[in-house]
Amino acid sequence: MTATRTPAARSKGATSALRLVPLREGMFKMPRSMNGKPRLLGQRCTSCGEQFSNQREFCANCCQPTLENVMFGTTGEITTYTTVRQQLPGALIEAPYVIARVRLDEGVSVQTILSEIEPDDVEIGMKVVSCLKQVTEDDSGNAVVNSFFKPANKRRRARA
Numbered sequence: 231m232t233a234t235r236t237p238a239a240r241s242k243g244a245t246s247a248l249r250l251v252p253l254r255e256g257m258f259k260m261p262r263s264m265n266g267k268p269r270l271l272g273q274r275c276t277s278c279g280e281q282f283s284n285q286r287e288f289c290a291n292c293c294q295p296t297l298e299n300v301m302f303g304t305t306g307e308i309t310t311y312t313t314v315r316q317q318l319p320g321a322l323i324e325a326p327y328v329i330a331r332v333r334l335d336e337g338v339s340v341q342t343i344l345s346e347i348e349p350d351d352v353e354i355g356m357k358v359v360s361c362l363k364q365v366t367e368d369d370s371g372n373a374v375v376n377s378f379f380k381p382a383n384k385r386r387r388a389r390a
């Protein structure tokens with residue numbers, strides 16, 4: 231297999247010159263394109279194997295300073311969630327939206343905002359996959375993006 235660039239993707243007037251800028255550095259590995267899946271960054275304790283979604287000095291399980299940086303996968307399952315209905319001043323995301331706790335396939339839990347789903351359709355146990363969404367743009371017109379999760383499967387409304 232050879233990777234070929236399609237001319238159509240680089241047509242004039244396309245926004246390919248604009249960069250993807252993370253909302254916060256060090257939270258996830260930026261995919262190559264807007265359609266790519268961001269991978270969340272975290273840590274793993276080399277002494278006991280416990281994993282963490284945030285940066286820390288010592289392992290919260292065994293208290294050793296033996297933490298290495300790891301990159302988690304892109305899929306997981308909703309373990310709990312809450313719906314935000316009030317629009318907060320200065321918030322980059324428009325209410326209503328759902329904040330969910332997602333247990334990644336690696337076993338570590340992360341807090342995230344769900345995308346591409348209505349609050350009423352969210353269910354505990356739902357499989358989700360990471361995605362990139364633009365939340366604003368910077369002074370240069372670059373897309374400022376953040377990692378979100380969306381349903382892994384297209385849902386069809388079976389029930390009437």
Ligand SMILES: [Zn+2]
Binds near residue numbers: 289
């Ligand atoms: Zn440990």
